[in-house]
Amino acid sequence: MEFEPKILGIACNWCTYTGADLAGTTRVQYPHNVRVARVMCSSRVNPAFIFRAFQLGSDGVLIGGCEPGDCHYSTGNYYARRRLAITKKILEFAGLEPERFRVEWISASDGIKFAEVVKEFTEEIRALGPQTKFKVKKDIET
Amino acid sequence: MKDIENRLKQEAKRLLESGEAEVVLAYGRGYDEKHPMPYAAKAVSDVDNIVFDEYCTFNMTRYLTEYPLGTKIAIAVKSCDSRTLIVLMQEEKVKREDIVILGIPYRDMIDSKTGKAIDNSTACNLPNPVLYDILLGDEVTERDDGSPYDVLKELEEMELDVRWEFWSKEFSKCIRCYACRKACPMCYCDPCFIDQSQPRWADKSPSLESNLMFHLTRFYHLAGRCIDCGECSRACPVDIPLHLFHKKVSKECEEMFDQVSGMSLDDKQVMVDFKMEDSDEILL
Structure with a gap:
């Protein structure tokens, strides 16, 4: 069977999530590999979410936030930028392909950009293949 | 080395007697001379148990957050440990005015597990404490060891x-x-x-x-x-x-x-x- 990447998308309510919504209402096509979770701000993203997502078998993680300067809470994405930058360095130093983790600033009016980012990211992950390094090997009890 | 230990005892005694500190966090005897232990001196009679040698690698600031805020504490710190104090103060876990910092100007401590000197490949290894009230000895001179990274x-x-x-x-x-x-x-x-x-x-x-x-x-x-x-x-x-x-x-x-x-x-x-x-x- 062909490999279909599983990607966790975490989108901020005010920009990226609204942008994704716009992509939907304007009928822009994009791959269905991204599962989007909504948070109120990109600074809500705890880096442990990202480690946990990889552990539970995500092949990639995409974080979306407002453009710097556009944050609904004024400064949230500035904090997020620092945190996620460190997270990326940690993943890379541990030996995970840094391409599997991506942060994008997508504004609410940019449905097209959302679709493009998802398309591009999915293809990148498809080329990388399944993520097995962090994934829990045994069956997780339900 | 012995000088630092004596100065440490002397200062601990003075601080406990005058009531400037309720407890002195320093090092004490362990099961042999290569394994000293963290030690909290609470009374003047405890001061004699304090030791300091090159095996006293522990970062005593670890125990600061165990005491309620406002406890007057005197603490013996080496260079890295004094930086910890700064971080804890930035985080308001301890208050500057509650702490008497006894700086120990000494580097090249020995890791009792490996028997090797601790250099900048395993620690920050700055020569002198960054922050202190009393320095127990003369400042150590700078030395070019290269970057800790x-x-x-x-x-x-x-x-x-x-x-x-x-x-x-x-x-x-x-x-x-x-x-x-x-x-x-x-x-x-x-x-x-x-x-x-x-x-x-x-x-x-x-x-x-x-x-x-x-x-x-x-x-x-x-x-x-x-x-x-x-x-x-x-x-x-x-x-x-x-x-x-x-x-x-x-x-x-x-x-x-x-x-x-x-x-x-x-x-x-x-x-x-x-x-x-x-x-x-x-x-x-």
Whole structure:
């Protein structure tokens, strides 16, 4: 069977999530590999979410936030930028392909950009293949 | 060495007698001369038990957060330990006015586990304490040892998959005794995220994946706070070189945000601060 990447998308309510919504209402096509979770701000993203997502078998993680300067809470994405930058360095130093983790600033009016980012990211992950390094090997009890 | 011990006893006695300190955190005798122990002197009669030699590697600031805020404490610190104090003060875990800092100007302590001197490949190894009230001896002269990050070169140059091999082998050894957490002066959270059951971040039993979850999150939690005392690695019973990962995170913080942790009381920690000019390139 062909490999279909599983990607966790975490989108901020005010920009990226609204942008994704716009992509939907304007009928822009994009791959269905991204599962989007909504948070109120990109600074809500705890880096442990990202480690946990990889552990539970995500092949990639995409974080979306407002453009710097556009944050609904004024400064949230500035904090997020620092945190996620460190997270990326940690993943890379541990030996995970840094391409599997991506942060994008997508504004609410940019449905097209959302679709493009998802398309591009999915293809990148498809080329990388399944993520097995962090994934829990045994069956997780339900 | 003996001078420092005598000065330490002398100051401890004075501080306890005058009531300037309710407790003096220093080092005491262990089961042999190579294994001294952390020691809290609470009365003048305890002072004779204080020792100091090259095996006194512990970062005594670990015990500061165990005392209620407002306790008058005198503490013996070496160079790295004094940086911890600065971080704890920035986090308002201890107050500057409650602490009498007895600075120990000494480097090249010896790790009792390996028998080797602790240099800047396993710790920050600054010569003198950064912050102190009383310096127990003469300042140590500067010496060019190269950057504390030189030791990372080999790992940084590795191919990604080779590095993964290295770390996965190391983290597979972890038995989750949490000695690293217990030895770390910055790990004072109660409860620690790994002890939470709602949400349950990772399995409690050791496995590579749950060990990774614990360690990577811990590295993140110490980003911009770790002062490179190297206690985590020395405490580790299975010899995981945790300090290397901490060094890497500190190095990245320094390069990206242009600030070294625990060097000045006026600094704001990098992870609770931001600059509008931070480049988006750090995310690439």
